[in-house]
Amino acid sequence: MVIIDGLYHQAPALRHKEIIAAMGRRVSVVGAGSIGALRAAELQPFGMVGVGAVFRSYWSGEIDGDDEVAVGQEPDGRQRALTWPLVNLRHVLRIAEREGLADLRTCAELLEALRAVYYPQRSMAAVLAVLRREGAAHVGEWLRQRRSGDPYFGDLKRLDALEAISAATSGTLPPAPGEVPAGVWDTAYHRRWVNEAAAEEVDGLTLGALDRLTYQQLFDPCFARRWAAWLDHRSNHPGVGSGMWLAERLECLVGAAGGAPPVWALFRPVVDLTDPQAVRVLLAGETAADRAAIARCADRNAEAARSRPGFRPEAVVDGAARGVLLRLWRVDSEGLDAEALSRGLGSGQHAVDALKKFFLGFLADAREARSMEVGDAR
Known part of the structure; x- marks a missing residue:
């Protein structure tokens, strides 16, 4: 089972007990990209496998907030992302630093300015406006041009998702780091949730x-x-x-x-x-x-x-x-x-x-x- 993304603002987020219950039944569970990466970092001691850069950042403690991967989506069911998550912006600014558009300190300051924008409002227009306000209009123009040539440019979550799916389908996943202790997931709370879904x-x-x-x-x-x-x-x-x-x-x-x-x-x-x-x-x-x-x-x-x-x-x-x-x-x-x-x-x-x-x-x-x-x- 590969977990990548999921709703969490307008609905209860994917529960840890659901994942632990699946692993308790000997299902291999992989997490990457978005909430999958977050859950993999949280549940690695129980045997969940994490893949990708976002997972590694959570696991190492470099990042720890839900808002790092949160995006606003289209309300019509297509679920297309309308805003930028911080992990993607962090990835873009690292590329900008490597390509000489800004130094490390400037990129860190730009990331903090972008972090201050509430995640459902962090649209492309908002990102460009913040970059202009912070004196980095040239970085915004570079980003706009790169996105016009490649609509997936800077989408680290997508890269991680593809990596996880490829590893799962090719049998090249790393081994599970642990195992769910017998019965740890079979609680009254879990049974109530199962009853709600039956x-x-x-x-x-x-x-x-x-x-x-x-x-x-x-x-x-x-x-x-x-x-x-x-x-x-x-x-x-x-x-x-x-x-x-x-x-x-x-x-x-x-x-x-x-x-x-x-x-x-x-x-x-x-x-x-x-x-x-x-x-x-x-x-x-x-x-x-x-x-x-x-x-x-x-x-x-x-x-x-x-x-x-x-x-x-x-x-x-x-x-x-x-x-x-x-x-x-x-x-x-x-x-x-x-x-x-x-x-x-x-x-x-x-x-x-x-x-x-x-x-x-x-x-x-x-x-x-x-x-x-x-x-x-x-």
Whole structure:
């Protein structure tokens, strides 16, 4: 796997745990050019291989900032760079120094002046303007001419990317510097991220596994029993060491302490939704109508975002979501936490937050059901 570039300003950057998880599964991961070079320098002790000048600069400590490789991109999906990253400007100024256009001290001063420009605004026009202001208009003219003859002139990130791809495809990569210790990547945080990404096509709908599970946790009146069954299975198949059925565990606790809390208060594992057994047990009560409702909720959220720019399900007022949940589960505020825990939702607030994704769709379905009831009565 060769990692070169990726979004990071308007979206979460490529996670270290994703890369470590891949390497933990014996995938060779190479980084170069941009965020690939940065991650390679950070994860070399775990076995990630770095290639190219940008990686070497990060690894040696010559550079250490994210802004060294950051660029602004076209917003239309083409992802063409609109601005200059510092690593490319540093490379250009070294060439200028070698060709006698400026001495080493002047190039260092020019680089600092260019660094002061915020990276999404460091366009070619801005670079030329800074060079003119600093008394180096001739360097700007030289750069403009070189770029007119070669649109890739000075693009160190591109050179490194090509080097990495060539090395990976020709089998000439340097050996991995280390190895991921067993299990270091398999954390609760990683499993939550995997659950967010897990999806499959069912009934012609592409649905996230986590959405399907959460819908059952919220809306299936029998889900507490299903969660207890899953905890029993999980308790006896812990993955490490010898398992013990929950009845045995509780018996031990009762013997030791004279009483035991409910199983859902004792055991709160993070479900692995890539595990077919987990999906089979936890979604045993799911129906085609449930899956259609999840899709309708997603459509309602998308429609709200179009009509009210900036809308997100998380913006639903806590009190409104909490009121729906209390009526749905037929509990009072004091019983909300216990009911949420019995369904594997962690806490009452976690359940309230989870409901917000389905809030608009649930209300729309409820209004439609009431209209049909009124129509039938007439």
